Structures are given as structure tokens and as C-alpha cells.
Amino acid sequence: xxxxxxxxxxxxxxxxxxxxxxxxxxxxxxxxxxxxxxxxxxxxxxxxxxxxxxxxxxxxxxxxxxxxxxxxxxxxxxxxxxxxxxxxxxxxxxxxxxxxxxxxxxxxxxxxxxxxxxxxxxxxxxxxxxxxxxxxxxxxxxxxxxxxxxxxxxxxxxxxxxxxxxxxxxxxxxxxxxxxxxxxxxxxxxxxxxxxxxxx
Amino acid sequence: xxxxxxxxxxxxxxxxxxxxxxxxxxxxxxxxxxxxxxxxxxxxxxxxxxxxxxxxxxxxxxxxxxxxxxxxxxxxxxxxxxxxxxxxxxxxxxxxxxxxxxxxxxxxxxxxxxxxxxxxxxxxxxxxxxxxxxxxxxxxxxxxxxxxxxxxxxxxxxxxxxxxxxxxxxxxxxxxxxxxxxxxxxxxxxxxxxxxxxxxxxxxxxxxxxxxxxxxxxxxxxxxxxxxxxxxxxxxxxxxxxxxxxxxxxxxxxxxxxxxxxxxxxxxxxxx
Numbered sequence: 001x002x003x004x005x006x007x008x009x010x011x012x013x014x015x016x017x018x019x020x021x022x023x024x025x026x027x028x029x030x031x032x033x034x035x036x037x038x039x040x041x042x043x044x045x046x047x048x049x050x051x052x053x054x055x056x057x058x059x060x061x062x063x064x065x066x067x068x069x070x071x072x073x074x075x076x077x078x079x080x081x082x083x084x085x086x087x088x089x090x091x092x093x094x095x096x097x098x099x100x101x102x103x104x105x106x107x108x109x110x111x112x113x114x115x116x117x118x119x120x121x122x123x124x125x126x127x128x129x130x131x132x133x134x135x136x137x138x139x140x141x142x143x144x145x146x147x148x149x150x151x152x153x154x155x156x157x158x159x160x161x162x163x164x165x166x167x168x169x170x171x172x173x174x175x176x177x178x179x180x181x182x183x184x185x186x187x188x189x190x191x192x193x194x195x196x197x198x199x200x
Numbered sequence: 201x202x203x204x205x206x207x208x209x210x211x212x213x214x215x216x217x218x219x220x221x222x223x224x225x226x227x228x229x230x231x232x233x234x235x236x237x238x239x240x241x242x243x244x245x246x247x248x249x250x251x252x253x254x255x256x257x258x259x260x261x262x263x264x265x266x267x268x269x270x271x272x273x274x275x276x277x278x279x280x281x282x283x284x285x286x287x288x289x290x291x292x293x294x295x296x297x298x299x300x301x302x303x304x305x306x307x308x309x310x311x312x313x314x315x316x317x318x319x320x321x322x323x324x325x326x327x328x329x330x331x332x333x334x335x336x337x338x339x340x341x342x343x344x345x346x347x348x349x350x351x352x353x354x355x356x357x358x359x360x361x362x363x364x365x366x367x368x369x370x371x372x373x374x375x376x377x378x379x380x381x382x383x384x385x386x387x388x389x390x391x392x393x394x395x396x397x398x399x400x401x402x403x404x405x406x407x408x409x410x411x412x413x414x415x416x417x418x419x420x421x422x423x424x425x426x427x428x429x430x431x432x433x434x435x436x437x438x439x440x441x442x443x444x445x446x447x448x449x450x451x452x453x454x455x456x457x458x459x460x461x462x463x464x465x466x467x468x469x470x471x472x
Contacts, residue, residue, distance in 0.1 A: 087429075087439065090433075090438070090439045090440070091439055091440065091442050092440075093440060094437075094440050095438070095440070101433070101438070104433065104438075105430050105433045105434070105438075106430075108426070108429045108430050108432075108433055109426040109427055109429060109430035110426060111426060111429070112422050112423075112425040112426035112429060113419075113422055113423050113426040115422060116418065116419050116421070116422020116423065116425075116426075116459070117419070117422070119418075119422070120415065120418060120419060123466075126206065126207055127206070127470075130206065130207065
């Protein structure tokens with residue numbers, strides 16, 4: 001029987017070091033949830049579009065403004081997929097009533113609201129781009145508002161994953177060397193329970 | 201076809217595209233409602249046939265405008281959707297109110313718990329928009345003696361009033377358990393009223409107010425979509441039990457009608 005913490009001796013797919021392409025291909029099952037992947041595109045593209053438009057406004061460089069428009073258009077398109085995969089993630093996520101579910105409900109409500117705001121600023125930006133106009137303070141203020149809503153939405157999503165383990169808990173493979181606690185005998189379990197009862 | 205365009209598409213191409221998107225969502229909600237009743241009548245399949253054709257030819261008209269056979273097909277699909285919506289309205293009225301125990305004496309109860317009485321008219325409205333888009337793509341100046349812009353505004357106003365009424369009935373059934381459930385009874389009402397003002401006496405002030413209200417109605421629709429999604433998760437087990445809660449929860453895509461109507465309004469005021 002192979003040692004648990006010796007990655008070289010474990011069979012492929014059970015934590016062993018991958019040394020060949022064939023092994024890597026056999027391990028690729030695309031089991032990772034897509035929502036956390038796409039979310040990063042939405043956040044990065046929206047924030048970058050805002051940054052480019054702000055720079056274009058401050059320094060009067062039209063090329064930066066054009067980049068801002070195309071990045072925002074990409075953000076709107078990617079966010080459709082982000083929302084769709086978010087709903088798919090929820091479909092396979094058993095969450096009992098409580099704190100995590102409250103976070104999840106707000107996250108679900110805020111998603112389409114953020115998308116609506118993104119579409120609205122996207123149309124506005126498209127109109128400015130088509131007219132060959134530069135962005136205005138009003139547009140930048142609206143974009144700052146959208147970015148704030150996005151930050152709140154991202155925070156809620158982050159809490160769901162990193163505090164409550166949504167789509168992560170029980171779904172990842174353990175790293176080599178990550179040992180499980182040594183199983184206790186019944187006698188030792190009883191002794192530990194008595195000890196903790198005395199303490200409390 | 202007018203010269204004004206937005207990101208490469210003319211106003212009637214945008215309207216055709218919006219008709220396709222909204223029809224898709226209307227049909228999805230119809231599927232949920234009819235599946236819940238077990239498709240006990242063959243007529244319950246009608247919205248999928250008429251709506252499906254409308255989606256196909258509206259998308260085709262967006263991609264290839266000024267193609268004769270697509271225009272004819274879009275017109276036919278538009279009329280079919282209008283007919284299907286009107287027949288659906290009669291069916292919903294008959295089986296949802298008249299045939300229910302108590303009939304008209306229990307009208308409020310039947311309006312709330314029977315088949316949604318005004319829902320099929322959303323398909324009719326999309327059919328009318330398709331006919332107007334077809335006329336616009338063909339370069340006609342008007343439809344039924346009205347300029348295209350006026351006919352679009354009139355259809356938007358009538359559809360908004362219908363959507364507000366239907367949302368009002370269902371949110372009343374939900375006892376307005378969240379303050380945001382009053383939203384469809386506020387901004388869209390002002391939008392429809394200002395739309396009437398704009399048609400009766402067009403002026404720059406009315407236009408500015410109407411455009412601002414169309415933007416707010418668009419956002420109200422997205423807020424509704426988010427809140428309806430949250431509504432599923434208020435049910436036991438939420439979307440982890442998807443089919444059951446989709447059937448029993450709030451109509452998933454109904455608020456998208458406000459988004460679609462507001463978007464058509466913005467195209468009408470901005471590009472026509």
C-alpha cells in the first residue's frame with residue numbers, strides 16, 4: 001500500500017505528481033465551476049474600462065477612450081455568461097437556511113441589478129463613442145457608481161466562497177502531504193469528550 | 201429605412217432584435233405556466249409555435265434587413281403572434297375566470313390564482329412590434345394611417361399599462377411583501393402617462409422626461425429580474441430544487457417585459 005504523503009508513489013488521479021501529458025489529459029475533467037472564473041473577467045473588464053475612460057478624460061487622450069469603450073462592450077457580453085453560470089452554480093449548491101443563504105439571496109438579487117446598470121452605462125458609452133464625443137464627468141460618476149455596486153456584489157460572492165465554502169467545500173482534491181487527523185479509538189474519543197465537558 | 205443607427209444596426213433592426221429577445225422570455229414564462237397545468241389542452245402549445253417563428257424571423261430580419269421573403273415571413277409571424285395572443289387571452293379568461301368555481305362572483309380570486317389574464321397579450325404586443333418593424337425595414341412611412349414613431353409609442357404605452365396591471369394583480373397576491381414590489385406601479389406608470397403626453401402634444405420637455413423615464417423603467421425591469429431571482433430563493437431549498445421552485449415562484453422573466461418595452465422606447469425616441 002503506498003504511503004499517503006508520498007506523491008511519487010500514489011496512482012495517477014489520486015494525488016500523484018503528474019509527469020506525462022497523457023496523465024494530465026486523463027485528469028482534465030473540467031469539473032471546476034465556471035462562475036468564479038467568469039466573474040474575474042466581468043470585474044477586471046469593467047474596472048479597466050473605467051480606468052481607461054478616466055485616464056482619457058484626465059489626459060485628453062482619445063485612443064484611451066476608444067479602448068475604454070471596447071473593453072466595456074466586452075464586459076457587457078461576458079457578464080451575460082457570468083450571470084448564466086451563476087444561476088447554474090446555484091442549481092447544484094445545497095445551502096440550508098441561515099447566514100450563508102442570506103448572503104446568497106442578496107448576491108442573487110444584486111446580480112441582474114448590476115447587469116442592468118452595466119447595460120445602461122454600456123449604451124451610454126456606445127452613444128458617446130458613436131458620436132465621437134469624449135466622456136463627461138456625469139458618465140464617470142455613473143461608472144463609479146456601477147463599480148461600487150460591482151464591488152459590493154464581488155464582496156458578497158467572496159464571502160460565499162471563502163467564508164462559507166460555496167462550491168469549494170468537499171469539492172477539491174487534497175494537496176499531497178495534507179494529512180487527515182489520525183483516527184482516535186473509541187476510548188480516546190470518550191476521554192476527549194469528558195475532558196471538553198469538564199472544561200465547559 | 202432611416203439613416204440613424206447605433207453600433208451598426210438601424211432602429212428597426214434593433215426593434216426586431218428586441219422583439220426576438222423579449223418573445224423568447226415571454227415564451228419561457230408561458231412554458232412554466234403551461235407545464236404547471238400539465239399541457240392539458242393542445243392550444244397550450246400555441247405560444248411556442250407562434251413565438252418560435254417570431255423569434256426566428258425577427259432575428260433573420262435583424263441579420264438580413266431588406267430581404268423580401270424575410271419581410272413577408274416576419275409579417276406572417278407577427279400576425280400569427282397577434283392571433284395566438286388574442287386567442288390565449290380568451291382562453292385564459294374563459295378557463296381562468298368563467299369556468300372557475302364562483303365565476304365572476306369570485307373575480308379577484310380568479311384574477312390572482314387563475315391563469316394570468318393579461319399574460320398572452322405580451323405575445324400580441326410583440327406581434328404588433330414585429331409588424332411595425334417590418335414596415336420600417338421595408339421603408340414604409342407609417343402603418344394603419346399612423347406614422348411609425350407614433351404607432352410605436354402607442355404600442356409601448358398600451359403594453360406598459362397591461363404589464364403594470366398584470367404585475368399589480370400578482371404583487372397584490374404576494375401581499376406586497378417587499379417594498380420593491382411597488383416599483384412596477386410607480387415609474388412605469390409615469391412613463392406610460394408621459395408617453396401619452398408625448399403623443400398628444402410633442403415637445404422638447406416631454407421628450408426629455410420620456411427618455412429619462414424610459415431609462416428608469418429599463419433599470420426597474422432589471423431590479424425586478426433580480427428580485428424575482430431572489431424570490432425563488434425565498435422558497436424552500438431555493439434554486440437547488442429548480443423545477444419546482446421555478447413553477448411555484450414568481451414568473452422568472454416577467455420583469456424583462458419592462459426592460460424590453462423601455463429599450464424599444466429608447467430606440468424610438470433616440471433613433472427615429
